[in-house]
Amino acid sequence: MNVIGDMVPALALSAPLLRVDGLTKFYGVQRGCEGISFELYPGEILGIVGESGSGKSTLLQCLAGLLAPTNGDIHFRNTQGAEVDVLALPEPERRRLMRSEWGIVHQNPRDGLRMGISAGGNVGERMMAVGKRHYGQIRATALDWLSRVEIEGGRIDHKPSQFSGGMQQRLQIARILVSEPRLVFMDEPTGGLDVSVQAKLLDLLRVLVRDLGISAIVVTHDLAVARLLTDRLMVMKDGHVVETGLTDQVLDDPHHPYTQLLTSAVLQA
Amino acid sequence: MANSSRHGECEAMRAMIEVQGLCKRFVLHNQGGAQLPVFEDVSFSVAAGEAVVLTGPSGTGKSTFLRLLYGNYKASSGAVRVRHEGQWIDIAGDAPRLVIEVRRRTLGYVSQFLRVIPRVTTLDIVKDTMISRGVDESEADQRARAILGRLNLPETLWKLAPATFSGGEQQRVNIARTFVDPAPILLLDEPTASLDQRNRDVVVDLIGEARHKGTAIVGIFHDDETRERIATRSFDLIPFKQAA
Numbered sequence: 001m002n003v004i005g006d007m008v009p010a011l012a013l014s015a016p017l018l019r020v021d022g023l024t025k026f027y028g029v030q031r032g033c034e035g036i037s038f039e040l041y042p043g044e045i046l047g048i049v050g051e052s053g054s055g056k057s058t059l060l061q062c063l064a065g066l067l068a069p070t071n072g073d074i075h076f077r078n079t080q081g082a083e084v085d086v087l088a089l090p091e092p093e094r095r096r097l098m099r100s101e102w103g104i105v106h107q108n109p110r111d112g113l114r115m116g117i118s119a120g121g122n123v124g125e126r127m128m129a130v131g132k133r134h135y136g137q138i139r140a141t142a143l144d145w146l147s148r149v150e151i152e153g154g155r156i157d158h159k160p161s162q163f164s165g166g167m168q169q170r171l172q173i174a175r176i177l178v179s180e181p182r183l184v185f186m187d188e189p190t191g192g193l194d195v196s197v198q199a200k201l202l203d204l205l206r207v208l209v210r211d212l213g214i215s216a217i218v219v220t221h222d223l224a225v226a227r228l229l230t231d232r233l234m235v236m237k238d239g240h241v242v243e244t245g246l247t248d249q250v251l252d253d254p255h256h257p258y259t260q261l262l263t264s265a266v267l268q269a
Numbered sequence: 270m271a272n273s274s275r276h277g278e279c280e281a282m283r284a285m286i287e288v289q290g291l292c293k294r295f296v297l298h299n300q301g302g303a304q305l306p307v308f309e310d311v312s313f314s315v316a317a318g319e320a321v322v323l324t325g326p327s328g329t330g331k332s333t334f335l336r337l338l339y340g341n342y343k344a345s346s347g348a349v350r351v352r353h354e355g356q357w358i359d360i361a362g363d364a365p366r367l368v369i370e371v372r373r374r375t376l377g378y379v380s381q382f383l384r385v386i387p388r389v390t391t392l393d394i395v396k397d398t399m400i401s402r403g404v405d406e407s408e409a410d411q412r413a414r415a416i417l418g419r420l421n422l423p424e425t426l427w428k429l430a431p432a433t434f435s436g437g438e439q440q441r442v443n444i445a446r447t448f449v450d451p452a453p454i455l456l457l458d459e460p461t462a463s464l465d466q467r468n469r470d471v472v473v474d475l476i477g478e479a480r481h482k483g484t485a486i487v488g489i490f491h492d493d494e495t496r497e498r499i500a501t502r503s504f505d506l507i508p509f510k511q512a513a
Contacts, residue, residue, distance in 0.1 A: 257298035
């Protein structure tokens with residue numbers, strides 16, 4: 001038995017990694033999302049689905065610390081096993097947490113990459129941000145990560161602007177995962193990519209998340225992506241969660257009228 | 270639970286699935302709230318080493334019943350308890366993360382269709398079951414090759430993604446990834462439907478071997494001969510059918 005095999009039973013019994021209570025965001029009088037509560041356990045992948053304007057991106061941005069919620073609480077269990085009140089943390093503490101224990105994969109890789117520095121630099125910078133200093137080691141680890149996301153080692157000194165969209169997205173994923181975050185937020189991770197590139201990226205994400213035991217929250221409007229990548233789903237409409245459950249159960253036996261509409265509107269490929 | 274494992278209890282008598290008062294009805298909100306009752310108050314139990322075959326004409330809800338056992342459909346009421354590593358988990362009522370855990374280690378499901386991430390190779394699909402259970406890479410590779418060979422899938426296909434395979438080939442990949450490391454409970458929805466006689470025989474053997482090692486099986490088989498060869502008991506859903 002390897003580490004993963006031994007870990008699994010413990011995971012099922014462990015405490016939640018993230019606890020969200022009554023999270024609400026209003027833009028003036030306009031509702032972004034309202035009264036969102038859920039728990040995320042170690043190793044779980046939660047999908048948030050809904051159409052444009054359903055509030056799923058607002059929710060993700062509030063969770064990931066990119067947007068200040070109007071109301072509600074977010075508790076995160078850190079590496080020391082202590083539960084921290086994320087929204088009450090002093091700014092430097094919160095930034096440290098976001099840098100070391102969290103990662104955000106943006107829909108547009110340009111939002112997550114530094115376009116002016118090399119691929120190796122993009123990966124290395126994240127390592128330096130969490131305290132790594134040895135140049136040789138940083139470069140070796142960067143190379144290792146480039147190969148894990150299937151970018152040739154020979155391109156380590158190239159800038160991301162010379163990469164295709166799919167490669168940029170893979171580089172962004174390497175940059176995020178190199179610091180071994182425990183929680184990753186993904187906003188439409190395969191959005192804007194060709195279908196053939198999407199499939200490969202999905203498999204890469206799935207394998208990396210499984211092997212590293214990462215928890216993830218994935219926002220997508222693509223139900224096929226949700227099915228392949230997530231364990232559990234939250235369906236959002238007008239800023240509220242209307243249905244939750246096992247991903248395949250929500251998609252194959254939807255109960256809420258809106259979820260029934262959403263799943264029946266999908267073209268069968 | 271009263272029927273937890275006792276010392277000296279015969280393996281063959283050990284209940285693996287306990288269904289109580291299971292009821293299923295679909296409500297179609299976007300079609301005028303139409304109600305489609307399927308069955309009600311089904312109670313059912315399966316022991317380790319049993320192979321229970323669901324019988325009844327199409328439309329009696331056999332596939333629906335299997336999907337409820339797997340948690341793919343949500344029960345309208347009732348409980349679906351399965352024995353998972355010494356404890357009972359209610360597929361119809363416990364937290365999704367527990368159901369996922371049960372599926373990873375205890376509960377396998379073979380449908381008529383292969384649903385996988387595009388572009389992942391056949392070999393990787395079959396290995397994945399074992400790797401997620403902690404089997405090391407080289408052993409997983411060896412076992413995956415062995416079962417694909419046994420199911421007569423040409424070796425030239427192993428490094429390819431199954432999207433372009435024939436129906437029968439895809440079905441064999443689906444069977445391989447489940448039977449390469451049979452879980453303690455297996456749910457089989459017409460796994461032999463598009464197979465020729467030779468491969469159907471292999472599947473019948475695989476099912477028999479899993480059963481002899483104590484796997485509890487619930488299945489649907491469309492042809493009488495396969496059903497006869499596999500079943501230790503049959504279960505008819507017709508008495509539980511609700512009037513529409």
